[in-house]
């Protein structure tokens with residue numbers, strides 16, 4: 673049976689999918705139904721300049737942007753929501769999936785999942801802001817896949833737009849296989865539109881997960897899109913880009929990102945170089961091992977440009 677195409681959402685990846693990257697991706701590749709910002713959190717009582725820049729409407733050119741936050745209690749959540757409101761951000765995702773032990777041990781991200789009362793308290797902010805649209809991004813649990821089943825009734829009661837589920841446990845980080853049995857068990861209980869997230873790297877992977885879970889409302893992809901930014905476009909059009917077309921678009925996307933960095937980064941070459949290297953970290957396979965190695969070992973912008981032009985990327 674052939675199923676209609678699913679919407680694809682670009683997952684938030686701290687350090688990779690900031691505004692410059694998202695804007696350039698939308699302009700050159702597209703195929704994405706919505707982009708998410710990496711999580712914003714309260715740090716030493718305030719917000720990082722980079723988070724202000726990342727959510728500001730002036731810096732965002734994509735059509736459907738969701739801003740994400742991470743907090744372990746209502747008070748911090750309210751502070752972040754006020755910050756979002758100040759910047760006209762009204763489509764909000766709540767992070768209950770982050771696995772970093774330093775954050776999780778204080779019941780942030782997936783660290784909150786074993787505590788239904790704390791989940792309930794945190795999510796009580798949703799009903800206080802009827803002008804905002806909320807979603808939740810979560811894992812199966814911190815150390816037990818039954819944790820998501822225990823909080824399903826709380827989630828079902830709330831006016832959520834959707835839930836995105838990454839079927840791993842927090843304590844696994846990104847190791848081990850995704851747990852599709854755990855995903856199916858949550859899907860059974862969940863009354864909201866459900867988006868699948870995890871380990872989708874090819875058009876076939878997307879089609880397979882859709883066949884297995886015909887009821888899902890979409891898929892969210894992170895690393896698969898960093899590796900191949902054309903993945904969503906290829907799925908939506910049903911056509912693969914040729915190697916030279918892909919390289920051409922990589923060149924265009926990189927040129928847009930580089931122009932933005934050049935116009936605003938004041939920390940000198942090294943800061944820019946380090947940030948640019950992250951752009952090429954995942955697409956090693958597409959650009960070739962040799963080119964990636966040359967990029968990685970470049971010690972200044974001249975060497976970086978030489979590495980790119982030798983790889984046909986400048």
Ligand SMILES: Cc1cc2nc3c(=O)[nH]c(=O)nc-3n(C[C@H](O)[C@H](O)[C@H](O)COP(=O)(O)O)c2cc1C
Pocket residue numbers: 683684685686687709710711740767769770809838869870871872892893894895896
């Ligand atoms: C380096 C890195 C940073 C991430 N940052 C965030 C984040 O800020 N917010 C979030 O919800 N998930 C974050 N994630 C998780 C991804 O959004 C996604 O759920 C995960 O990578 C699994 O999807 P994938 O297999 O398609 O990459 C991050 C993952 C990685 C590897």
